[in-house]
Amino acid sequence: MSPRLRHLTTLENLPRATIERLLDRAETLRDACAHGTRKLNVLAGRTVLNLFFEPSTRTRTSFELAARRLGADVINFDLGFSSTSKGEEMYDTLHTLEAMHLDAIIVRHKQSGTPDELVRHAMSGVSVINAGDGNRAHPTQGLLDVLTIRQHRPDFENLRVVICGDIKHSRVARSDVHALSALGVKEIRLCGPAGLMPEPDEFPHGLRFDDFDQAIADVDAVIMLRLQKERMDRIELPDEAAYFTRYGLDQRRLALAARGCLVMHPGPINRGIEIAPDVADGAQSRILEQVGNGVFVRMAVLDEVLAR
Numbered sequence: 246m247s248p249r250l251r252h253l254t255t256l257e258n259l260p261r262a263t264i265e266r267l268l269d270r271a272e273t274l275r276d277a278c279a280h281g282t283r284k285l286n287v288l289a290g291r292t293v294l295n296l297f298f299e300p301s302t303r304t305r306t307s308f309e310l311a312a313r314r315l316g317a318d319v320i321n322f323d324l325g326f327s328s329t330s331k332g333e334e335m336y337d338t339l340h341t342l343e344a345m346h347l348d349a350i351i352v353r354h355k356q357s358g359t360p361d362e363l364v365r366h367a368m369s370g371v372s373v374i375n376a377g378d379g380n381r382a383h384p385t386q387g388l389l390d391v392l393t394i395r396q397h398r399p400d401f402e403n404l405r406v407v408i409c410g411d412i413k414h415s416r417v418a419r420s421d422v423h424a425l426s427a428l429g430v431k432e433i434r435l436c437g438p439a440g441l442m443p444e445p446d447e448f449p450h451g452l453r454f455d456d457f458d459q460a461i462a463d464v465d466a467v468i469m470l471r472l473q474k475e476r477m478d479r480i481e482l483p484d485e486a487a488y489f490t491r492y493g494l495d496q497r498r499l500a501l502a503a504r505g506c507l508v509m510h511p512g513p514i515n516r517g518i519e520i521a522p523d524v525a526d527g528a529q530s531r532i533l534e535q536v537g538n539g540v541f542v543r544m545a546v547l548d549e550v551l552a553r
C-alpha cells in the first residue's frame with residue numbers, strides 16, 4: 246500500500262496506487278452523500294484554513310463545503326479585508342493564523358512553488374494542500390478531472406484525451422497530464438497556438454498539435470482551457486475571434502471526436518472564446534459534473550491528510 250500523504254502540493258510522481266485510493270475514497274464519499282449522509286464527523290475538532298491569494302469560485306467553495314461535511318471548522322482568509330493590505334508579509338500572516346491552532350492550510354497563490362514553501366515554513370503537524378500555484382499544479386483539479394473521466398470511461402488504456410488552449414500558463418493542464426499519465430491513458434494530445442504552448446523541455450508530455458481539427462479527431466475526452474490573460478504578456482494576448490475560429494470547440498469540431506466524447510473544462514469558462522455556448526451546455530458536457538466531483542475529491546484529500 247502506498248504511504249498516506251501528509252501534504253498534497255502536486256500530482257507529479259504520485260504513485261498510481263495513491264491516485265486510485267483518493268479516487269476510490271471520493272466515490273465512497275459520493276455514495277454516502279447520495280444516500281443521505283450530509284455530514285460525517287471524521288474531522289470533528291480539526292481546523293482548516295482557506296488561504297487564497299488569487300480569486301476562486303469552485304475550488305474555494307468546494308474545499309469549504311468538503312471540510313464542513315467532514316465536520317471540520319473552516320477559516321476563510323479574506324485577502325481584501327486582511328492585514329496583508331497593511332503590508333503584512335505572507336509568512337507573518339501564516340504564523341499569525343497558525344497561532345490559532347490549524348491542522349491544514351489550503352493555499353492558492355500566483356507564484357509557482359508557494360505550497361512547497363509553506364510546507365517548509367509551516368508548523369509541524371500542519372498539512373498543506375495546493376489549490377493552484379502559478380502555472381505549476383492544481384492537484385485536486387487533476388484528480389476531479391480523472392474521476393469524471395473514470396465515471397464514464399474507466400478503460401483508460403484505450404483512451405485518447407486532448408487538452409486544448411493556453412497550455413503554457415495552465416496548472417490544470419500539468420496536473421491533468423500527471424494524473425492521466427499515472428493512470429495509463431493510451432494517448433494524451435496537447436493543442437494550442439505556438440505562443441501558448443510550453444517549451445518541450447519544461448513539459449515533455451503528450452503529442453503536440455497546432456491544428457485543432459487534427460488534434461480532436463477520434464478522441465474520447467476533450468479538456469478545454471481558458472486563456473489565462475492574468476498570466477500573459479500583452480504580446481501573448483490573441484485576438485479572441487481569431488482564436489475561437491482556430492481553437493474554439495464548436496459542434497462541427499466536436500463531431501470530429503469519437504462518438505460520445507466527454508466535453509470538459511475546469512472553469513471558469515469564457516463562452517464564445519474557447520467554447521461555444523451550445524457545446525458548454527450540450528448533452529456531452531461534463532462541466533458541472535466536474536464541479537460536483539470537486540467536493541468529493543476535496544473531501545477525500547482532506548480525509549487522507551487529516552484523519553487520525
Ligand code: CP
Pocket residue numbers: 300301302303304305377386511512513
Ligand atoms: N477550476 C478552478 O480552479 O476554478 P476556480 O478558479 O473558480 O477555483
